[in-house]
Amino acid sequence: KQEVTQIPAALSVPEGENLVLNCSFTDSAIYNLQWFRQDPGKGLTSLLLIQSSQREQTSGRLNASLDKSSGRSTLYIAASQPGDSATYLCAPKPMNYGGSQGNLIFGKGTKLSVKP
Amino acid sequence: EPEVTQTPSHQVTQMGQEVILRCVPISNHLYFYWYRQILGQKVEFLVSFYNNEISEKSEIFDDQFSVERPDGSNFTLKIRSTKLEDSAMYFCASSEGEFSEAFFGQGTRLTVV
Numbered sequence: 001k002q003e004v005t006q007i008p009a010a011l012s013v014p015e016g017e018n019l020v021l022n023c024s025f026t027d028s029a030i031y032n033l034q035w036f037r038q039d040p041g042k043g044l045t046s047l048l049l050i051q052s053s054q055r056e057q058t059s060g061r062l063n064a065s066l067d068k069s070s071g072r073s074t075l076y077i078a079a080s081q082p083g084d085s086a087t088y089l090c091a092p093k094p095m096n097y098g099g100s101q102g103n104l105i106f107g108k109g110t111k112l113s114v115k116p
Numbered sequence: 117e118p119e120v121t122q123t124p125s126h127q128v129t130q131m132g133q134e135v136i137l138r139c140v141p142i143s144n145h146l147y148f149y150w151y152r153q154i155l156g157q158k159v160e161f162l163v164s165f166y167n168n169e170i171s172e173k174s175e176i177f178d179d180q181f182s183v184e185r186p187d188g189s190n191f192t193l194k195i196r197s198t199k200l201e202d203s204a205m206y207f208c209a210s211s212e213g214e215f216s217e218a219f220f221g222q223g224t225r226l227t228v229v
């Protein structure tokens with residue numbers, strides 16, 4: 001059964017810093033991995049989708065990497081801003097979920113606070 | 117930009133009552149999902165739906181739950197007889213393809229009293 005761990009659970013940084021959020025998953029048999037942000041009491045906003053055949057995916061100040069064989073993904077945020085404050089969730093889509101095509105399995109997230 | 121729309125944003129219901137949560141997925145998407153998040157916990161998968169039938173469901177999705185696509189635009193989650201432990205934020209999501217990016221709605225906060 002796929003387990004997803006995100007470290008650190010919380011992170012507070014001053015504005016302008018570059019930072020890395022970590023995600024690890026126990027079963028490397030995945031189709032892809034998606035990163036989301038969640039603002040308090042709100043829905044999930046998709047940030048990046050990285051397919052299992054890809055190593056990296058970039059969108060603006062965000063860069064996600066995937067090392068499927070070691071079960072790790074990182075989300076790099078460059079030049080952080082107070083508006084980046086949110087909880088960041090990673091969610092791999094496993095190949096082996098009840099024998100079907102799978103669904104997203106979420107970590108608990110990293111709560112990021114960027115101080116002005 | 118197209119988005120997944122959920123109504124209502126907040127619903128309060130008495131234990132034992134039936135509730136229907138509504139979603140309008142993105143129009144050209146073919147795969148639909150329901151997830152839930154109990155306060156302070158992980159987002160959990162409930163069910164996926166494709167080609168007018170359930171393609172996968174979790175152990176949470178028992179006989180009290182059902183999904184339906186009653187017309188070409190809506191996707192609903194029905195809870196037949198709500199329990200206190202059904203209190204959670206329920207998210208609808210959709211994707212264009214099986215392995216495409218999933219887009220989530222803003223959620224319906226269900227409170228069972």
